[in-house]
Structure formats: structure tokens, C-alpha cells
């Protein structure tokens with residue numbers, strides 16, 4: 001099959017004959033100004049006004065009671081699960097269709113992921129799959145959830161808002177509450193995405209955002225923790241700053257802490273990017289609309305639109321091909337013709353570190369994995 005009309009469309013959409021990458025950052029505002037200000041102040045490291053301001057702005061935008069910066073999204077997820085009480089030997093329920101960071105963070109604690117299916121429309125953890133798996137495999141003893149076959153405590157559930165599309169987070173929250181499981185949201189990809197009017201990452205106990213270079217906004221590298229409980233936010237600040245007790249000259253620490261602070265120079269970039277975030281999201285939503293219109297006339301290809309009740313940031317646009325063979329052919333053609341596309345991440349349960357982990361049927365996950373392709377999604381110059 002020839003896919004030329006598709007590569008032509010994408011070249012035109014991005015107004016270039018050149019290679020179209022999947023996602024690149026846009027610096028269109030005060031980035032240089034704030035970076036210079038930061039350097040001139042000499043406060044380029046772990047304290048400074050940009051850190052406080054970035055946290056305040058993200059909290060304001062997301063409606064979180066507290067927001068705490070981290071060095072990257074992976075560290076933010078690690079910290080989020082520690083704060084949710086995940087301990088060595090616990091199990092954490094998550095999806096196989098995610099980026100490795102989710103599972104690495106679980107592994108840093110010495111906990112074990114269990115991979116459950118996603119819904120086809122959200123591509124995120126399925127409430128139905130979660131409920132069904134818990135009914136079959138879990139039991140509650142003294143207000144604690146245990147896996148009946150492994151005997152391990154099931155402490156936490158970490159859904160991920162895939163490609164920026166919100167999962168059915170209210171249903172997941174409800175199920176987790178019933179089963180005494182803490183909810184942590186991997187909102188790394190979903191800054192700017194709302195579910196029923198509430199920002200993703202603010203439904204669970206903790207939410208983690210990423211500001212890596214390929215995300216909707218970037219600080220070079222960076223992450224942020226979102227809290228509904230401001231007291232937990234204060235704990236996060238303490239633990240991410242080496243658990244040092246405030247004192248003018250003494251170095252006393254009351255806990256094994258982490259140096260997970262985002263430097264002020266990265267936060268300077270973040271403050272500038274926050275000023276253009278909403279503009280970026282609107283731009284990306286317009287791009288998604290153009291894709292949706294275009295692909296509605298392309299037989300055999302389905303463009304994935306935002307799920308019900310959601311306002312998606314459309315971080316990475318995605319299409320579904322009819323089968324694995326078409327997926328491969330599409331990937332090859334587009335990458336050969338100046339359009340960067342890629343399939344979803346290799347499923348976590350297929351990686352050597354996690355191939356022994358418990359899963360359910362993963363029916364929709366497997367179905368999506370052999371059809372899904374991400375297509376260029378950067379903010380367009382308009």
C-alpha cells in the first residue's frame with residue numbers, strides 16, 4: 001500500500017519539506033530572559049526564586065494543594081510511591097502499556113509491578129480490568145489488601161494517562177478506595193489534560209509530572225509532584241532535599257533523604273514554559289483536529305481522539321492500523337519518507353526485568369500494541 005498522501009499531509013501540516021520529528025520543544029517566550037536573570041543572580045542550583053515560582057504556578061494551573069519540583073519525572077514517581085507508603089516486597093498495580101520509568105520507579109523501592117489491561121479508548125488502566133483482577137486475586141485482611149497467590153501486600157495502583165489522554169480516573173479512585181489501595185497517578189505525559197474539569201494528577205494521593213525534553217513543556221529535565229494534601233507536600237519537600245532540618249549552620253538530617261531537587265536554572269525555563277503552556281495545548285488540540293478530519297477519510301486508519309469526559313493535551317497523537325503487518329509497513333514508509341513515527345513502547349511484561357511479573361489477559365493491551373503508531377505532534381509554527 002502507498003501511504004504517500006499521508007506523508008504529504010503531515011509535511012504540509014508542519015509546513016516543511018524536511019524531516020518532521022515526533023516531538024520537539026518550543027521556546028517562544030521568556031526562556032532566555034529568565035535564564036539570564038537566573039545566571040546573573042548566581043542562584044543556579046537547588047534554591048532560588050524560580051523554583052518557588054514554578055511550584056506555585058503549576059499548583060495554580062493544576063488546582064493541586066501543593067506542587068513540589070523534582071529532578072525528573074522518574075524520581076518524582078519514585079518519591080510519589082514512597083510517600084504513598086510503598087515498601088520493599090509490596091505489589092503495585094499498573095499497566096504494561098507505559099514508559100519504562102513507571103516500572104523503574106517501582107523497582108527502586110524493591111516492589112513488584114503487576115500488569116493489568118487498559119481500555120482501548122483511553123489506552124490507560126481499565127477500571128473493569130482492575131475490579132475483575134482484584135475480585136479474583138486479592139483479599140482484604142485488617143484493612144490491607146493482599147495478593148492471594150503471592151501473599152504480598154498490594155499497596156498502590158499507578159495508572160498512566162497515556163499520550164496525554166486521561167484515564168477513567170474517578171472510577172479507578174473509587175475501586176482503589178474500596179480495596180484499601182493507594183492511588184498514585186503517572187501524569188508524566190498529561191500536563192494540560194483534564195478529566196471532568198479536574199486536572200490529571202490531582203485525583204490520587206500523589207501525581208507525578210515530567211518536564212523531559214519531549215514532553216508538552218520542558219525544563220531540560222525535570223519533574224513535579226502534585227498533592228491534594230498540603231502536609232504531604234511538605235513531607236515531599238523535606239525528603240527531596242536530603243531530609244535536612246532547617247538551621248542556619250547545622251547539618252542535621254532526620255531521615256534517609258534524596259537529592260531530588262530541581263535546580264533553579266531548570267525552574268527558570270519552567271516558569272517561561274508555563275506562560276505558554278495553554279497556548280501550546282490549544283495549538284496541539286488544533287493539530288489533533290486536523291489529523292482527525294484528515295484520517296476520517298483514510299480507510300483502514302483510525303485516529304485516536306480524546307476519550308469521553310476528557311480534555312486532552314494531545315501530547316502524542318496516535319493512529320490505529322488494521323493489523324501488525326500494516327503497522328510495520330506504515331512505520332517503514334513514514335520513516336523512509338521524512339516523517340518520524342513509532343509504535344508504542346515495548347510492553348513492560350515483555351522486557352527481561354519484568355517478564356516474570358503477574359499479568360491479566362492484557363487483551364486490549366496486546367490488541368493496541370500491534371496496531372498503534374504515534375505520529376508527529378510538536379507544537380506547530382502558526
Ligand SMILES: *Cc1c(COP(=O)(O)O)cnc(C)c1O
Pocket residue numbers: 072073074075077098099101102160186188189210211212222223
Ligand atoms: C516521560 C515519562 C516519565 C518520566 O520521565 P523522565 O524522563 O524521568 O522525566 C514517566 N512516565 C511516563 C509514562 C513518561 O512518559
